[in-house]
Amino acid sequence: MNDCLGMRLAYDEAQKARVQAPPNPWVGCAIIKEGKLLSKGHSAQAGGPHAEINALKNIDAEGATAFVTLEPCSHHGKTPPCTDALIRAKVSRVVVGIEDPDPRVSGSGMRALKEAGIDVAVGVLENEIIQQLGPYIKQRKTGRPYVVLKSALSIDGRAAASDGTSQWISSEGARIHAHRIRAESGAILVGSGTFVADNPKLNVRHGECPPKQPLRVILDRSGRIPDIPDDNTVITNLGLSDLLDDLGKREILQLLVEGGPTLHASFLAENLVDRLLIYQGSLLLGDSGTPFTKGLSIPTLSSGLKPKLDSVQHFDQTILIDYRM
Numbered sequence: 001m002n003d004c005l006g007m008r009l010a011y012d013e014a015q016k017a018r019v020q021a022p023p024n025p026w027v028g029c030a031i032i033k034e035g036k037l038l039s040k041g042h043s044a045q046a047g048g049p050h051a052e053i054n055a056l057k058n059i060d061a062e063g064a065t066a067f068v069t070l071e072p073c074s075h076h077g078k079t080p081p082c083t084d085a086l087i088r089a090k091v092s093r094v095v096v097g098i099e100d101p102d103p104r105v106s107g108s109g110m111r112a113l114k115e116a117g118i119d120v121a122v123g124v125l126e127n128e129i130i131q132q133l134g135p136y137i138k139q140r141k142t143g144r145p146y147v148v149l150k151s152a153l154s155i156d157g158r159a160a161a162s163d164g165t166s167q168w169i170s171s172e173g174a175r176i177h178a179h180r181i182r183a184e185s186g187a188i189l190v191g192s193g194t195f196v197a198d199n200p201k202l203n204v205r206h207g208e209c210p211p212k213q214p215l216r217v218i219l220d221r222s223g224r225i226p227d228i229p230d231d232n233t234v235i236t237n238l239g240l241s242d243l244l245d246d247l248g249k250r251e252i253l254q255l256l257v258e259g260g261p262t263l264h265a266s267f268l269a270e271n272l273v274d275r276l277l278i279y280q281g282s283l284l285l286g287d288s289g290t291p292f293t294k295g296l297s298i299p300t301l302s303s304g305l306k307p308k309l310d311s312v313q314h315f316d317q318t319i320l321i322d323y324r325m
């Protein structure tokens with residue numbers, strides 16, 4: 001089996017940990033011996049075993065190759081170092097997707113393996129893994145969460161009808177998909193306008209649930225929102241940069257910004273968005289509907305923001321367009 005195929009197995013395995021592992025990285029591992037897959041494993045909930053430990057359970061890995069999407073850890077955190085487990089298992093080769101940007105690792109895991117006489121290769125499926133682990137990498141490198149901005153829009157780019165109603169622009173299948181994005185996010189943010197207009201629950205109600213519901217964050221500069229006695233809700237008037245710094249300190253890897261148009265305009269104007277998800281419903285709302293952004297001023301075509309199209313999919317009557325900024 002070539003390295004790309006082995007790493008593809010590890011990559012697919014990592015996807016299974018995307019909701020449960022944060023604030024730890026979601027990592028996958030595949031153990032291959034003499035061209036045959038011996039086992040696979042992915043990271044458990046934070047505090048539980050890492051991908052390598054799960055993959056090494058109950059197998060004889062002597063002389064095998066371990067494919068791991070992220071560099072194995074070499075420090076004692078809540079669990080012992082994965083490098084020790086790989087050395088003890090006598091694997092002969094470790095293929096790593098990317099070096100761990102966490103300063104407690106950053107190359108030391110690969111050094112420990114090499115010092116134990118294990119052949120180490122790095123950089124297989126690197127670009128895909130960088131995208132897969134985008135939120136983890138951003139939080140470790142910048143101290144801020146990866147920002148996903150999501151909006152449901154009509155065909156003519158409206159986020160609400162002229163009377164402020166917006167439920168629902170997208171169809172049910174799309175809304176279930178949006179719950180998956182919520183499940184992958186450590187926090188969900190709305191502006192006070194949306195909170196007053198829609199009273200959104202901002203929790204995960206469909207599909208796989210995270211160990212803890214995302215933190216609910218409401219931006220309210222003028223005290224429009226009454227105090228909510230709930231440990232999982234924060235009402236704040238921080239500027240966006242300070243808010244991102246604060247959420248990063250709380251180990252939020254991904255922040256989902258769910259509107260509305262005034263808040264979206266601020267995030268885009270300050271260049272704070274990493275990923276843009278547009279759910280385009282089969283609906284026209286006309287000139288008087290609320291636009292996607294309110295307050296974002298772009299004087300000429302050449303100054304337009306140019307997100308890069310990543311993928312398109314559809315759920316019954318809604319198209320999901322996924323962009324990277």
Ligand SMILES: NC(=O)c1ccc[n+]([C@@H]2O[C@H](COP(=O)([O-])OP(=O)(O)OC[C@H]3O[C@@H](n4cnc5c(N)ncnc54)[C@H](OP(=O)(O)O)[C@@H]3O)[C@@H](O)[C@H]2O)c1
Nearest residue numbers: 152164166191192193194220221222259260261262263266
């Ligand atoms: N289609 C969709 O996906 C979608 C999603 C959400 C909402 N909506 C619709 O959008 C409408 C509400 O949108 P909206 O534009 O009126 O309100 P909004 O964007 O939800 O909230 C804007 C308000 O948030 C507060 N705020 C605090 N800090 C801010 C900052 N840094 N930048 C921007 N705002 C900040 C400000 O009010 P204070 O100064 O009073 O604090 C501001 O007026 C509703 O009709 C809702 O149904 C649609």
